[in-house]
Amino acid sequence: MYGKVSLLLSGIAMGAATAFAVTHSDLLGHANASASDAYRELNRFGDVYEQVRASYVTEPDDAKLVAGAISGMVSGLDPHSRYVDAAGFQDMQAQTSGAFSGVGLEVTMEGDRLKVVSAIDDTPAAKAGLLSGDMITAIDGKSTQGMPLQQASQKMRGPENSTVTLTVRRGDDAQPVDVKLVRDTIKLSSVRTRKIGGDIAYIRIAQFSGNTFDDFLKAMMEAGADKGGRNLAGFVIDLRNNPGGLLSQAVEVAGALIGRGEIVSTRGRGPDDSLRYSATGGGLVHTKPIIVLVNGGSASAAEIVAGAWQDHRRATILGTRSFGKGSVQTVFPLGDNGALVLTTARYYTPSGRSIQAKGIDPEIVVKQAIPANLNQQDAAGGEAGLKGHLDSQGDTEQGGSSAYVPDNEKDDMQLNAAVELLHGVRKNPSFPAGGAARR
Numbered sequence: 001m002y003g004k005v006s007l008l009l010s011g012i013a014m015g016a017a018t019a020f021a022v023t024h025s026d027l028l029g030h031a032n033a034s035a036s037d038a039y040r041e042l043n044r045f046g047d048v049y050e051q052v053r054a055s056y057v058t059e060p061d062d063a064k065l066v067a068g069a070i071s072g073m074v075s076g077l078d079p080h081s082r083y084v085d086a087a088g089f090q091d092m093q094a095q096t097s098g099a100f101s102g103v104g105l106e107v108t109m110e111g112d113r114l115k116v117v118s119a120i121d122d123t124p125a126a127k128a129g130l131l132s133g134d135m136i137t138a139i140d141g142k143s144t145q146g147m148p149l150q151q152a153s154q155k156m157r158g159p160e161n162s163t164v165t166l167t168v169r170r171g172d173d174a175q176p177v178d179v180k181l182v183r184d185t186i187k188l189s190s191v192r193t194r195k196i197g198g199d200i201a202y203i204r205i206a207q208f209s210g211n212t213f214d215d216f217l218k219a220m221m222e223a224g225a226d227k228g229g230r231n232l233a234g235f236v237i238d239l240r241n242n243p244g245g246l247l248s249q250a251v252e253v254a255g256a257l258i259g260r261g262e263i264v265s266t267r268g269r270g271p272d273d274s275l276r277y278s279a280t281g282g283g284l285v286h287t288k289p290i291i292v293l294v295n296g297g298s299a300s301a302a303e304i305v306a307g308a309w310q311d312h313r314r315a316t317i318l319g320t321r322s323f324g325k326g327s328v329q330t331v332f333p334l335g336d337n338g339a340l341v342l343t344t345a346r347y348y349t350p351s352g353r354s355i356q357a358k359g360i361d362p363e364i365v366v367k368q369a370i371p372a373n374l375n376q377q378d379a380a381g382g383e384a385g386l387k388g389h390l391d392s393q394g395d396t397e398q399g400g401s402s403a404y405v406p407d408n409e410k411d412d413m414q415l416n417a418a419v420e421l422l423h424g425v426r427k428n429p430s431f432p433a434g435g436a437a438r439r
Contacts, residue, residue, distance in 0.1 A: 045069070070340075071148060078343050079108055079386045080329050085338040088150045091157065092331075092339070102157040103164060103181045105130065106243035107149070111387040113137075114144040114152050117323070118241040118297040118403060121192070121206040124181040130168065132241060132297035132323075132403030133381065137176050138167035158183050190245075191215035193223065196409075197419045199231065204238040205253070208245030208301040213252035220256065220284055229288035234422040234432075236415065238293045240319065240405050244300025247328070251277045254308040257290065257315070259283030261350060263308045266328050268345035275345075289432035290315035291418040294362060296382060297403030299323035306360045307349035313434045316421075317362040319414050320401035324383035326355025327390050343390060357384040357392040359400060363430035366417045370404050 049069070052060060071083045084092060091100060104123020108115055116134040119126040136144055139155045156164055162183050169176040190212045196202045201223035205216060224230055244250075247264075254263045258279040265276045292315045294306050303322045309315040328345040347355045359382060382400020383389050391397075406412050420426035 241297035250301035255279035324359035
C-alpha cells in the first residue's frame with residue numbers, strides 16, 4: 001500500500017516544529033544526548049565501512065556497500081519497510097499503474113524465508129495453483145534463504161515467454177516441489193464481473209491498481225447499481241486473495257457504497273501525523289443486500305474496504321479472517337538511486353479498530369474445505385506470523401486463515417453460502433447488514 005509523500009510530509013514537518021517550540025532546557029539536553037549517541041553509532045558504521053574497503057579479500061564496490069547497508073538497516077524495522085534500487089522502483093511503479101512481465105505473485109519475507117501472500121488472478125502463478133502461505137525455497141535452483149525481497153522479486157520477473165522454476169514447499173512437513181512457470185505480461189485489469197445464480201451480480205476485485213475505481217464503478221453501473229439494482233437479488237463482491245494496492249483507489253471504491261462518513265484513518269508517530277479519509281458521495285444500491293467475501297489472502301487495501309463497509313453496515317462480510325496488514329508504507333523517491341519504502345502509520349477502520357496483526361473478522365464465518373492433497377495449513381499465519389511485524393498496540397493479535405479458493409464454482413463453499421443467503425435458502429442474523437454505522 002503506497003501513500004504519497006506529500007500527504008505525510010506536512011504533518012511530519014508540523015510535528016517537528018511544534019516539538020521545537022515547547023522544548024525546555026532539560027529536554028534539549030536529552031535531545032543533545034540522543035544526537036550524540038546517534039553520531040557515535042554513525043562513527044562505528046564509518047569504522048566498519050572503511051575496514052571493509054581496506055581489508056576485504058577483493059576490492060568492494062562502494063555503491064553496493066552503501067546500498068547493502070541501507071537495505072539491512074531498513075529491512076530490520078518490519079517486514080514491509082525496504083530500500084529499492086532504481087530498477088526495483090520502476091518495477092514497483094509498473095505494478096500499481098501499468099503492466100509487467102512476470103509470474104503474478106505477491107510475496108513477503110517471513111524471517112529469512114520467502115512467503116506467498118497471494119497469486120494474482122489469471123496469471124501463471126495462479127494457474128499453477130500457488131497459494132497464500134506457500135514457501136518459495138529456491139528460484140531457478142538458487143536458495144531464497146536470506147535473499148533480499150527485491151532481489152527475489154526481480155528474479156521472478158523477466159521477458160514474456162521465458163521460464164522460471166520455483167521450488168515450493170506447502171506446509172512445514174511437506175517436501176519441496178519444483179514448479180516451472182512461463183512468464184507472461186501481467187495485466188493489471190483488477191475488476192471482473194458476471195451474473196451468478198440467475199439474479200446476483202458477482203464482482204471480483206483482484207487488487208487495487210490505478211484504474212480499479214473506474215472499473216468497479218463501471219461494473220456496478222452495468223449491473224444496474226445506479227437504478228437500485230432492479231431485477232437483482234443482491235451483490236457479491238469478492239476480495240479474497242486481494243493483496244491490496246493503492247490507498248487512493250481503496251478509498252474511492254469504499255466510498256462508492258457509502259454516502260458519507262469516514263472510510264479509514266491513519267495514525268503515525270506523532271499527534272500531527274494522523275489523516276482521515278471520508279466518502280465524498282456515492283451510496284449506490286441502498287436497497288439491495290451486499291455480501292463481501294474475504295479470506296486469509298485479503299490484505300491491506302482489501303481490509304480497509306471490507307472494514308469500512310462492515311463498520312457502516314453497508315455489507316455483510318463472509319468467509320474467514322483476513323491477513324491483518326494494517327500498516328501504511330510511504331514511498332520516498334531517492335532520485336536516480338531508487339526509493340525508500342518506509343512504514344509510517346497504522347490503519348484504523350471508521351469505528352477505531354486497528355487492522356494491524358488482527359485482520360477483519362467476518363460476521364459470517366464459512367471455512368473452505370481444502371483437498372487433502374494440497375497439504376495446506378488451515379491457518380496461514382497472516383501478518384501476526386511475520387517475524388518483526390509491527391505490533392497491534394496492545395490489542396490481541398490474531399493469525400490469518402486459509403486462502404484456498406477452488407477453481408470449480410460448485411466447490412466454492414463461501415461463494416455458494418453467499419448465493420444461498422441472497423436467495424433466502426440460508427438464514428443468518430447478520431444478514432442483511434443494517435443501515436446504521438457500527439460505533
